[in-house]
Amino acid sequence: MSDFERKTRHERKFHDTESSLPNIRADPASDKRPTLTNDLLSHLGEWNPFPQEITANDTVWLLDNTAYRSPKTNAWQAEFVAAVFDQDSGVEISTVVADVAAKLGIGKGDAAEATIQERLMPFVQSILPGRVVNAEFAQKETLRLGPGGRNAISSDIKSIPGFDSGSVVSTVARVPQGANGILEGKTFFAEPEGWGLISDIDDTIKITQTSDPIGILRSTFVSEATPIQGMPELYTYIQSLISKTSPFFYLSASPYNLYSFLSQFRQKFYPQGTMILRDASWMNLSGLLSNLTLGTQEYKVDRMVKINSWVPRRKMICIGDSTQSDPEAYGEIFRKFPGWVHLILIRKVTDIAAIGIEEKNEPKRFEKAFDGVPNSVWHVFESPEECYQILSDVTGSKS
Numbered sequence: 420m421s422d423f424e425r426k427t428r429h430e431r432k433f434h435d436t437e438s439s440l441p442n443i444r445a446d447p448a449s450d451k452r453p454t455l456t457n458d459l460l461s462h463l464g465e466w467n468p469f470p471q472e473i474t475a476n477d478t479v480w481l482l483d484n485t486a487y488r489s490p491k492t493n494a495w496q497a498e499f500v501a502a503v504f505d506q507d508s509g510v511e512i513s514t515v516v517a518d519v520a521a522k523l524g525i526g527k528g529d530a531a532e533a534t535i536q537e538r539l540m541p542f543v544q545s546i547l548p549g550r551v552v553n554a555e556f557a558q559k560e561t562l563r564l565g566p567g568g569r570n571a572i573s574s575d576i577k578s579i580p581g582f583d584s585g586s587v588v589s590t591v592a593r594v595p596q597g598a599n600g601i602l603e604g605k606t607f608f609a610e611p612e613g614w615g616l617i618s619d620i621d622d623t624i625k626i627t628q629t630s631d632p633i634g635i636l637r638s639t640f641v642s643e644a645t646p647i648q649g650m651p652e653l654y655t656y657i658q659s660l661i662s663k664t665s666p667f668f669y670l671s672a673s674p675y676n677l678y679s680f681l682s683q684f685r686q687k688f689y690p691q692g693t694m695i696l697r698d699a700s701w702m703n704l705s706g707l708l709s710n711l712t713l714g715t716q717e718y719k720v721d722r723m724v725k726i727n728s729w730v731p732r733r734k735m736i737c738i739g740d741s742t743q744s745d746p747e748a749y750g751e752i753f754r755k756f757p758g759w760v761h762l763i764l765i766r767k768v769t770d771i772a773a774i775g776i777e778e779k780n781e782p783k784r785f786e787k788a789f790d791g792v793p794n795s796v797w798h799v800f801e802s803p804e805e806c807y808q809i810l811s812d813v814t815g816s817k818s
Contacts, residue, residue: 548569671695
């Protein structure tokens with residue numbers, strides 16, 4: 420835990436809110452599958468000798484991804500991520516809804532309760548480890564994904580047929596009638612060279628109030644997902660500068676439970692891209708708050724190392740904000756892979772009441788985070804309008 424994380428959690432009383440959230444304990448899966456055996460076998464991950472197929476009672480999510488050239492063979496490949504859980508939560512959802520609503524000052528019977536229930540469901544559904552998802556890529560290639568590990572998430576590197584750079588190609592899960600979820604994932608094809616963008620989500624492109632526990636709960640479960648003013652236009656401009664064949668990666672410390680919610684938000688306001696979230700919060704409502712406020716630098720650096728392994732020759736633009744550890748994470752990745760990151764833009768969040776710790780916006784914080792990074796590479800901004808000329812100069816494009 421960094422000093423900023425420790426101070427923010429203490430001053431904003433995160434622990435008090437986390438400890439008061441309902442303890443979600445689901446019953447066994449609704450079709451009485453042998454959960455103990457599955458649980459033990461799930462420790463084996465992809466080596467599980469007895470994986471189970473998807474049933475009509477399951478919810479399946481296929482996540483969007485980015486295809487890249489294999490550094491060994493130059494053939495196209497991509498990491499396919501799938502998650503599987505039970506449609507029936509095994510939890511008295513109305514009780515959880517009432518608890519969250521009360522913390523947000525929402526009275527019983529308020530229309531907002533329906534929104535809370537819809538967004539809570541991925542937090543209370545039982546995860547189903549050891550499942551295999553059969554899918555069809557581009558209507559021509561059959562993929563077998565999984566089995567999922569302890570967290571019911573599978574991650575498979577698959578070789579796939581090639582398409583032109585910038586193409587977006589669908590993968591569709593083949594599931595029994597009755598199964599639901601995000602049954603179509605989209606793959607963006609990115610050739611090895613050119614530009615690319617890594618962007619934080621919370622308080623960089625979306626209002627989340629990541630330094631306030633009640634603010635997080637309200638923006639996650641009640642409020643309409645709202646973009647930071649001017650950022651959708653800025654990202655459209657960036658895409659026009661670096662071309663629509665450039666990959667976008669949305670890297671957030673939010674848990675995977677919010678993938679559907681955040682994906683819909685991204686589709687509405689921002690360019691197509693791969694969303695990378697944390698997987699540590701299934702069946703754990705308080706994990707939403709800890710994910711966003713603990714170990715974010717280490718997590719983001721780890722995921723950016725993976726992105727670098729996919730597109731090491733791309734020239735990357737990194738965009739984040741001052742509420743979390745984006746400056747430290749981007750500074751670290753710049754030093755780790757010299758020549759990979761060409762521009763870092765940090766949004767200075769000026770609503771100190773939402774931040775909690777004033778030092779986060781102090782110049783000395785940024786200078787320390789970007790030690791060894793040339794001044795021409797990193798910039799702190801308050802309004803997106805400040806970024807247009809910087810981006811134009813760095814990319815060598817005309818404004």
